[in-house]
Amino acid sequence: MRYELLIIGGGATGLGALRWARENDVEAILVEHTPYLGGMSRYIHHLRDCFDVNFLRDLPDSNILLETTALRIGGDGVLISSRRGIEVVGAEKILCACGVRERHVFELGIHGSRVAGILFPSEAIRLIREFKIIPGRRAVVYGNSVTAMEAALEMKLSGMDVIIIGRDFEPCISKLLEEYEILIRDGRVISILGRERVERVVLEDSEIQADTFIIGTGYSPNKNLLTASSLKLEGWKIVPGRVYAAGNIMRAEAPPSWAFYNGYYAARRMFRFE
Amino acid sequence: MKADIVIIGAGISGMSIARELSRYELSILVLDSNADVGWGVSKANTALIHGGYDDDPERYPNRARLCVRGNSIWKKLVEELDIPHIWNGALVLGKEGDEPTLKKLLHRGERNGVQGMRILSREEVLEMEPHVSSEVVSALWIPSVGQISPARAVIALAENSVENGVRILLEAKVTGISRRGDGFALETTRGSIEGKMLINAAGLHADEISAMLGYDHFSITPRKGEYVIFRKTVEPKPRHVLFPAPTPISKGVVVTTEISGHLMVGPNARDVEDKEDFSTTPQGLREVLGKAREIWPPTPSMDHAIRTFAGLRPEPTGGDFIIEERDGFINVAGIRSPGLTAAPAIAKEVVEIVKEGMDLREKSSWKPTRRGIKKVSVLSVEDRKALVARDERYGRIVCRCNGITEGEILDAIQRMKMIGVRTPTLDSIKFRTGVMAGGCQGATCRLEIASILSREFKVPISRVTLKGRGSELGVVE
Numbered sequence: 001m002r003y004e005l006l007i008i009g010g011g012a013t014g015l016g017a018l019r020w021a022r023e024n025d026v027e028a029i030l031v032e033h034t035p036y037l038g039g040m041s042r043y044i045h046h047l048r049d050c051f052d053v054n055f056l057r058d059l060p061d062s063n064i065l066l067e068t069t070a071l072r073i074g075g076d077g078v079l080i081s082s083r084r085g086i087e088v089v090g091a092e093k094i095l096c097a098c099g100v101r102e103r104h105v106f107e108l109g110i111h112g113s114r115v116a117g118i119l120f121p122s123e124a125i126r127l128i129r130e131f132k133i134i135p136g137r138r139a140v141v142y143g144n145s146v147t148a149m150e151a152a153l154e155m156k157l158s159g160m161d162v163i164i165i166g167r168d169f170e171p172c173i174s175k176l177l178e179e180y181e182i183l184i185r186d187g188r189v190i191s192i193l194g195r196e197r198v199e200r201v202v203l204e205d206s207e208i209q210a211d212t213f214i215i216g217t218g219y220s221p222n223k224n225l226l227t228a229s230s231l232k233l234e235g236w237k238i239v240p241g242r243v244y245a246a247g248n249i250m251r252a253e254a255p256p257s258w259a260f261y262n263g264y265y266a267a268r269r270m271f272r273f274e
Numbered sequence: 275m276k277a278d279i280v281i282i283g284a285g286i287s288g289m290s291i292a293r294e295l296s297r298y299e300l301s302i303l304v305l306d307s308n309a310d311v312g313w314g315v316s317k318a319n320t321a322l323i324h325g326g327y328d329d330d331p332e333r334y335p336n337r338a339r340l341c342v343r344g345n346s347i348w349k350k351l352v353e354e355l356d357i358p359h360i361w362n363g364a365l366v367l368g369k370e371g372d373e374p375t376l377k378k379l380l381h382r383g384e385r386n387g388v389q390g391m392r393i394l395s396r397e398e399v400l401e402m403e404p405h406v407s408s409e410v411v412s413a414l415w416i417p418s419v420g421q422i423s424p425a426r427a428v429i430a431l432a433e434n435s436v437e438n439g440v441r442i443l444l445e446a447k448v449t450g451i452s453r454r455g456d457g458f459a460l461e462t463t464r465g466s467i468e469g470k471m472l473i474n475a476a477g478l479h480a481d482e483i484s485a486m487l488g489y490d491h492f493s494i495t496p497r498k499g500e501y502v503i504f505r506k507t508v509e510p511k512p513r514h515v516l517f518p519a520p521t522p523i524s525k526g527v528v529v530t531t532e533i534s535g536h537l538m539v540g541p542n543a544r545d546v547e548d549k550e551d552f553s554t555t556p557q558g559l560r561e562v563l564g565k566a567r568e569i570w571p572p573t574p575s576m577d578h579a580i581r582t583f584a585g586l587r588p589e590p591t592g593g594d595f596i597i598e599e600r601d602g603f604i605n606v607a608g609i610r611s612p613g614l615t616a617a618p619a620i621a622k623e624v625v626e627i628v629k630e631g632m633d634l635r636e637k638s639s640w641k642p643t644r645r646g647i648k649k650v651s652v653l654s655v656e657d658r659k660a661l662v663a664r665d666e667r668y669g670r671i672v673c674r675c676n677g678i679t680e681g682e683i684l685d686a687i688q689r690m691k692m693i694g695v696r697t698p699t700l701d702s703i704k705f706r707t708g709v710m711a712g713g714c715q716g717a718t719c720r721l722e723i724a725s726i727l728s729r730e731f732k733v734p735i736s737r738v739t740l741k742g743r744g745s746e747l748g749v750v751e
Contacts, residue, residue, distance in 0.1 A: 033674055033718075069671040079655065081679075083666040086659045104715040109576045113553040114583065116745035120717045127721070133736045133748035195550055196744030211749075224674055224713065227507060 003029045005267065006078055006091035008070045008225060011039020012256040013247025014097035016263025018063065026271060029089060031068040031080055039099045040219075040248075041256035043125045043147045045154075073229040073243060093270050096226065096238065096245040097263055100219035100252050102147065105192065108217055112191035117198035117212045121147035124214055128154050136160060136212030140201045142189050144169050146255065148216020149177075155212075156180050163208060165189060166216070221249045236266065244270055277303035277441070279628070280460065280469030282448055282483055284311040286424060286617040287609045288475035289431035294621035296438035298634040303469065304432075304440060305462060307447035307479075309697045309742030310690065310705070312428030314477040316614070317705070318552065318585030319499070320528050320541060321424050322515060323348050324612040325364060325416035327383025327391060328525055336595035340616035340623070342387045345418055347618035355430035356646025357422055358533050364419035364515035365399065367569050369409045372519040376414045379520070383416070390417045405510045407569050419515050421533050424614050425705040426647070432693045434644040438637070442694045443467075445743070448476075451486040457602065471631060473604045473624065478549040478588045480596075480607035487603055492596055494608060496549045496586040499541025500558040503532065503581045505713055508574055511537045518569050525611070527565035529573065534676075534708060539566035539573055541585065554582045580713055587611060595620065599627050647706055648685065651677035672726075673719045675712020682707045683723060687730045698727035701741045 005021050007014045010032030021028035041047040068082040077090040102120040117136055119127075125147065127133045137160060141152045144166040153176070156162045163183045177184060187203040192213050194200065201208045223233060226245075231238050236245050246266035247259040254262070279295060281288045284306035292304050308314065326342035352359040368376045376393055383391050392415045399406060399413045432442060443464055450461040457470040476483045481494040511531040518526040524543045532538040542561045559582055566573040590596055590608020597620060598605050604627055606620060613620075628634065650658060650668055661681075662669035668681035686706035695702055700716075703709055703723055710716035710723070724747055728735040736748030 033671070067670055069674060071671075071677070081658070081662075081669050081671055083662075083669045085662050085666075085669055086655060101714045101717045104580075104717060106579045106581050106715065107577065109579075111554045111556050111559065111582065114741075116740040116747065120720075122717070123721055127748065131721075131735050131748075135747070136749055190556060191553070193553055196741070220714075222674075222714075 002077070002090035002092070003027050004092050005029075005095065005270070006031070006089055006093070007095045007097055008078065009039065009097035009099055009247070010037040010064065010066070011097060011099040011247065012041050012259035013099065013263035014095070016260035017095050017097060017246065017267035020264045020267040024271070026267070029063055029065065029091070031065045031070055031078070031089075033067070033069045035067050037064070037066070040122070040147060043122045043150055044256065045150060047256055070225050071228065073225065073231065094243045095263070095266060095270065096243065096249060097247045098222040098225055098249045100221055100248045102145070103215060103218050103220050105215055107220070108215070110189055110191060112193045112202070113195070115192070115194040115197050117194070118192060119212065119214055121145065121151035121214050121216050124151040124212070125154050128158050134158050134160065136210075138210045139163070139212035139214055140165060140208055140210045141214040141216050142166065143215070143217030144173070145216045145218050148214055149173055151214050151216065152177070152182055153180060156182055160212070163210070165203070219248065219252045221252050223249070275303065275443070275465065276468045277301045278469065278632070279303070279471045279473065280305065280458065280467060281473040281475055283314070283475035283477055283480075284428070284432065284442055284444070285314050285316040285475065285477050286312065286428050286431075286614055287477070287606050287620060288473070289428050289435060290617040290621035291473060291475060291606065291624045292435045292440045293431045293438070294618075294625050295628065296435050296440050297636055297640045299637055300634070302435075302440045303467065304435070304442045305446040305448060305467070306442070306444050309445055309699050309739070310695050310702045311432045311442065311444070311693060312425050312705070313701075313741070315586060315588055315609070316428050317425050318501075318583050319424060319587070319611070319614060320530070321421055321532060322528070322615070323420040323422060324615045325383060325391070325419045326386045326388045326612070326615070327379045327414070327416060328520060329386065329612065330382065331386060334594040336597060337612060337616065338386050340595065340619040341612040343619035344612070344616040347622075348420070348422070348615065351618055352422060354642050355434055355644045357427045357430045359420055359422040360533055361418075361420040362514050363415065363417040364517060365394070365403065366414040366416070366517045366519060367399070367406055367410045368412045368414070368519050369407070370411055373412060375519045376412060379414050388416065388418060391415060403512050403514060403516065405512070405570065405572055406516065407571055410569070421515065421530065423533055427614075429689070429706060430644055433689060434641070436693050437641055437644065444694050444696065448483060448486070451483070453487070471602045471604065471628060473606060475606045475609075477609070478586055480588065480605065484605055484607065489600060489603070489605070492591040492607065495589045496546050496551070497589040497610070498544050498546045498551065498558070498584050498586055500554050500562055500584045501538060501540030501582065502559060502562060502576070502579050503583075504537040504574055504578050505580050506535050508537050508578050510572055512570065516569055518565070527562055529566050529570040534711070536580065539563065539570070545589070546586070549586065552584050552586065554584045558584070580715060581711070597623060599631075602631055604628070647689070648682060650679050650682055672722050673707070673709040673712065675714050676708045678707050678709045680726065683709065683726055684730070687727070697739055697742055698731040698733060698737070699739045699741055700724065700727070703727070
């Protein structure tokens, strides 16, 4: 079967595009690498259910392939891999809504030891909500990304001590952190030290004792698929008339509501104005 | 527990010796304090099979002799044990004034028995590596140099040893040794052990082990080396291993494309106090990047790094490998660079030493080969389809950056259990498959892998560790 639209990524952007396709009788299929829909918005408490419940209830399951990874965009369609097998899914147009991943310590130039307790915000959130595990006793959250703030609140509510190192918080966020008695301070993290676990976080002018370090300085676009397909991301039209990009793969820092509408309107433009 | 031969240390030295001794009718027990094999000196180094031109046969006769011999044994070993490798050769790059050093290395190499070396002109160097520093005027070409995955090599040796009857006892830290009758009695964190002969391949801790029997004539200083690995997409990358002209204390900062395709630079060299200090430092990495740029100007900035790491070399008193026997106790100590290269040759010498004290009978059924670790991402689409049709788990990709499947992770777990790993660790999976070693460093897949480990080892996910006890995912009350 050949689809009119193949969407890669089941985060807010991909779901927005799928929604538009559904409303306009465009035959679409969506592939998502993880077992879940929602992407990064899953980690944001007030959004975690809304994509599943509100936007998808009238979509047939066959239009969404979970635990399915796009390996390569080729001439006929996209090569996908899942437990069902490896196959090319034919499609007229392809939307890369691959979104972002959280940045890691090495990209930030943070030095020190490779130890347990250095977590991505999404990991801290999942450990607590999904696996019912408290990641540590005392956490340093570095940065002010959306998922980092969510992780800080989640850890605090689980009984951990939480210190945030960062600046330029939205006033409503600072107020919220204050209400939860989460300390905020400014600074730059130089290294993380410990033997098996995080023991100390070293700043330019001081040190903080902690057993958990959350890397919350932001996101980086998921370009693996484009690289594997020898495609370059220079604007949203990757291959005009055929392969497009939308959402945070382009912008990296926008909120899920923006991403949803960006996906929705990207699909519309791909079919109505291209 | 009893064995004919007890080996302390499941690193490249200990496992090479165990594998070599497994040819004979012997009961062999290998002890290691870590949760998996190869986690000491072996896991973090430049991953090179050196040529053997660098070691002065007057000052370091063991190094000079065993490096060249080890290099040729590896060529066979990587095939027998299916260890990832590449024989791409090395260039020692010379700038103005370095010609005498290159000539000296050439003569030393020829004396050590290194084959095929040649001094190249500037034009020849630029043809092979167009991006080296414009100050390079000539180079020494050593075609026999190669790169392997040292962690995978230790795992391969361990699997093959176990298939040939060797037992490995992990998380067994030796706390005391005494002579008993003709043999030895050891106290470890996993109980008492008796052996007729005892081999000390304890890496950074070999001096402490030796001192337990009163032989305290040497010490081991941890010499730290720091490295930076860059994103796969970073270009240009060298096709050969690039060395600067060496100084009296170091072979210098190497620029390579490591076998998984990433640009890697390092190491520096700094003596430290703490044998567990594997931390990287801002000064160290600045030094490494600076020195790399002296021979490879396009070395990128840290923004393009996917990982930094540090290794510790076990620098012995005197600087040469210590291989000696004292009434059934054999020291294999101070196996610093080129220890990875020399390991299979060291193993053969140790077998000769063992033969002097014991009658060795060859097994009729010794198996030289081992089934390699499957890498799904490099297979053709047709082969992948066939594989997934047989086992659906090879279709489910877990690590997106490196395209590693659930099937490969489950295979790694089987391999871990087979050699005696009993604490689930993420690093064990990483070293076997390459998960969490790509661009995202585990942001997407780490908890999925932890969930699989939790299920397969039947422990709560909070008990899954990064690298053994004390590094659990959750707080341990």
